[in-house]
Amino acid sequence: MLRYEMIVIGAGPAGLSAATEAARSGMQVVVFDENARPGGQLFKQIHKFFGSREHQARTRGFRIGENLLKEAEEAGVKVVLNAAALGIYKNKEIAVSFGGATRGYRADCIVIATGASENMMSFKGWTLPGVMGAGAAQTLMNIQGVRPGGRILMVGSGNVGLVVSFQLLQAGCQVEAIVDAAPRVGGYGVHASKLSRTGVPFYMSHTVVEAKGSDRVESAVIAAVDERFRPVAGTEREIGADTVCIAVGLSPMGQLADNAGCEMSYLPAKGGYVPTVSEFGETSIPGIYCAGDAAGIEEASSAMIQGKICAAAACNSFGYINDEEFRERAEAYGLSLSKLRAGMFAPQNKGRTDISHTAEGYPLSGSLLQRGYISQDEIEAFPAARPGSGKGLRPVIECTQNIPCDPCQDACAQGCISVGGDITGLPTVDGDRKCTGCCMCVAACSGQAIFLVDEDCGNGSGLIGLPYEFLPLPEPGALGLALDRSGNALCGAEVVEVRKSAAMDRTAVLMMKVPAGMACAARFFRPADGRQACRGR
Amino acid sequence: MQRTIRTRPTLPFSPEGDDGLIVCRCEEITKGEIRRAVYDGMRSMNEVKRYLRAGMGLCQGQTCQRLVQGILSRELGLPLGETGRIRGRVPARPVILEDFGMSDGDSEGV
Amino acid sequence: MDADFRRSDVLIIGGGIVGCATAYRLGKRGVKALVIEKSEIGAGGSCRNAGGVRQSARDVRELPLAMHAVSDIWPTLGEELEIDVEYRQRGNLRLGKTEAHIKALTALVAKSVSAGLDVRMITGDEARAICPHMSDEVAGASWCPTDGHANPLHTTFGFYKKALEYGAAFVTGVTVHGLKKIRGRTRQALTDDGVYEADRVLLCAGYESRAIANTVGVDIPVEREVSEVFVTEQRPPMFDVMLGTSDADFYGHQSKHGSFVLGGMGGMEKYTSNDASVATHGITAPRLSRGVIKYFPTLRDIKVLRTWAGHYDVCIDGVPVVDNVGEAPGLTLAFGFCGHGFGISPAVSLALSELIIDGESKSIDVSALGYDRFRAKS
Secondary structure, eight states, X not given: OEEEEEEEEOOSHHHHHHHHHHHHTTOOEEEEOSSSSSSTTXXXXXXXXXXXXXXXXXXXXXXXXXXXXXXXXXXXXXXXXXXXXXXXXXXXXXXXXXXXXXXXXXXXXXXXXXXEEEOXXXXXXXXXXXXXEHHHHHHHHHTSOOOOOSEEEEEOOSHHHHHHHHHHHHTTOEEEEEEESSSSOOSOHHHHXXXXXXXXXXXXXXXXXXXXXXXXXXXXXXXXXXXXXXXXXXXXXXXXXXXXXXXXXXXXXXXXXXXXXXXXXXXXXXXXEEEOOOTTSBOSSTTEEEOGGGGSOOXXXXXXXXXXXXXXXXXXXXXXXXXXXXXHXXXXXXXXXXXXXXXXXXXXXXXXXXXXXXXXXXXXOHHHHHHSSOOHHHHTTSGGGSOOSSSSOXXXXXXXXXXXXXXXXXXXTTOOEEOOSSTTSOOEEOTTSOOOOOOHHHHHOTTOOEEEEEEEEETTXXXXXXXXXXXXXXXXXXXXXXXXXTSOEXXXXXXXXXXXXXXXXXXXXXXXEEETTOTTTOOEEEETTOXXXXXXX | OOOEEEOOOXXXXXXXXXXXXXXXXXXXXXXXXXXXXXXXXXXSHHHHHHHHOTTOSTTTTTTTHHHHHHHHHHHHTOXXXXXXXXXXXXXXXXXXXXXXXXXXXXXXXX | OHHHHTXXXXXXXXXXXXXXXXXXXXXXXXXXXXXXXXXXXXTTGGXXXXXXXXXXXXXXXXXXXXHHIIIIIHHHHHHHHTSOOOOBOOOEEEEEOSHHHXXXXXXXXXHHHHTTOXXXXXXXXXXXXXXXXXXXXXXXXXEETXXXXXXXXXXXXXXXXXXHHTTOEEEESOOEEEEEEEXXXXXXXXXXXXXXXXXXXXXXXXXXXXXXXXXXXXXXXXXXXXXXXXXXXXXXXXXXXXXXXXXXXXXXXXXXXXXXXXXXXXXXXXXXXXXXSOOOOTTHHHHHHHHHHHHOGGGGGXXXXXXXXXXXXXXXXXXXXXXXXXXXXXXXXXXXXXXXXXXXXXXXXXXXXXXXXXXXXXXXXXXXXXXXXOOOOO
8 A cells, every 4th residue: 555654635735834844844735725726715716815924924825826736836745636535544544536436545644634624604594505605705706716695794793704895895795694693793894994984884793584586595684683592572683695605613623533433522712523633633543643724723824834734744744844843843843823913813712702902902893893994983992093293295094903914014115014923913004114105005905904194295185095906997087985884975085106016916006085074084985986896785 | 521410301392483493404303302301311412413414414514513502502591611522533524435435645746 | 310311221332324223124013223333324235236126246245134025125125225226127137248147147146046936047049039239249147126326315314314213323423342240141342422321232343344353253254345436427227237247347236316327346455455544556447348348348438426435344155144143142143244244234134123122033044144153164
């Protein structure tokens, strides 16, 4: 039987990272993936990632996937696609099905990096065509190039629901509403804000109770829920939609570990049943490791580090790196991982609803949590969100939650912005330094939460530089409406300049002129001709 | 494994309005059937699976397992983690008989 | 309350089909049973077999159980249990491809005929007329028209549900470590949940029964043997017979659901049966797949959805023990079914209920299945 020193199951971020790490250290590695293309979910991720420079923050997910693949190739990793691992038997024997046959392989060690599957919810009509997982919708539009529908109801306000909703807008769909049975938006506030300002309404403490239609979804009924998440009679409201996207969490796909005989435990914070693993990702069976979402739901950046940790442990165990080298690597990776696992959205805080202030002591925006946007009076509590008194453009940073992200401080050549060593800290703006209006911070912010604001640029006008990722881009001189944070029309607006450059990586910055006094509230531009891929209300 | 005492139910089965809801799509098992199975004495994911076929279809419970666990948890007053799980079994993905038969420790080529 | 719960008329150790069915039959006669199961209901062989309800190719010592089950119980069992047990009495074909196969089958047939069973040898073409889609390689078969198959899961849970209705109680997640005699009678089960007690004890816990019986000085030569089954996706109905092969490449049937349930062995079982955990082996299902395709080429593109392994409780002479233990009064044994217990379990439970209540099995002759029949080679 053919044997590899390491067999990795799953060519997603965790699997490819593990394979590369091991191959670079000298192990002979093969990666099997059931899909036609590698990268796991990374190639669907067209948004910029969070984290720090070491985590490839502000790089778009698919680029990270391309980098990973290139590294794996350079390291000599063999990636076999359309190859489904069917089972793990005794003695680390793996059955893999591809090319019209099932083949047996043996491995000295195995890394299970099989990812997660989408949770479903059952409601009347949920089996109608048009009801799908948010991840499935993302695959349709970002991999297959097919728009999943025209009018979308998104169920779930976690990061998946929010990110996919934004991508649906980018693909030209209308997102009719985002509903979530929880009373608070589950994902990052910055993701919610970029939807709200285009006019997408949030219905918290609501759920979908029915998808209606004869042979496909024609509308959806939502209703408010009580504190035990039961729909309240009489609160139903019908929403016209042809697609209902379900984004109510992910479940680790640990079946292969289970099948191998690894000890499994039910851990709600990890999303369900996962193999019990050591700090280096080793399961109860020595030499079988588990990394990434299969070991517990997190996100791609931490999955990549987990993959490396497993591989380093395996390399150490088989003598490819010595104990000292292993300790150094494990420490560095551990540190990198702990940075991502910090802040109010850290895995250990999953499901908590009692966090009321940021680490800096600012009150969290209740409006953001309940409606998806920050109210004007709440935003003023955050110093970095106040434009300051000086003349000219100033960065206004509407980043109000402790999320692990710091590209803004690297983006500013003038050193105006700092996050500090703890990447979950809120950015601060040093008012004494000179903003040149270069817009790099606006484009660098993965949460699209930075604006350049000049409240009085003369002639009774204010100027706002805002991040913009919709096509077609407005031309300079385009007229339209300025929308506020909630997506309501505020005043007339004119795009005076469209900034774009390679360094901005497809996040354009619209310089939008509005009447003086409006610059502190105007956060989005809707062209008068309506030729824009986002919802009008 | 938790000790579970099972005796004849004392109250009649009480139907609910949404009992007709399909929960296991592959095998078309409804919420009402799962609730009825619990009433009939099933006490875990595996027993419900064996009694009703919920989770035995093409997806092997990938879609419905959580939903069934949720119903069991509510009906039995158990935490989700104590309703049991469908064991991961070979093949993790459906495989054509002829392809499956090719496996005999033969892995030449790759 | 708890102390009350630990006492019963009869303690049944093992919540498989034999335990559930006997609890039901005892309940029907007004005797209260408490079933102790270490895992879940039917978690052992009861839900891990391929559903054969077969008289042919059985040892003549257990043939009375098989023939009684088929003539008197199976035809109306679904109505009795108020569950669709999916019993189909469309015969059993045991297939042969080579001369050696035919010879072996012919010998088996002769034995069964002498015991009064309607079974005969037929040609390959006759077999293909009964079961189309079969390859031309089939040279002949034994044919028992009164054999059939049923759904072991529904049957097991049907008995369980009825047992509950008739007042039996079950406790799962409790492991019995041993038995204890009190004042000359086997009365107590010692468990990881304390002592359970009854006037009578039925031990029907598969291969694990042996160690438990050992604690009261009874040893039945039973060992476990691993075997595997796989199940496919649904197909429109193709055939209704129960199938086996002389070569034991596979056995099984198409279920009412439309899926094929096919079982067999890989050949290494002698050396894999005592692995720490029951797990499928890399060579077994592929071997079964090849075996099935040889006999049924049209199934080559059907999808396999699931495989599983289970343990036979193999008794040294190929038939179970179904008997009262005279030397440890109060104890009744029912194990060692060797992988063909499902089809006879409805009759076994009847015999057991009579052994327990009446002291002897009046309806069915189980006298050849005694507990002290094991002797040194002479």
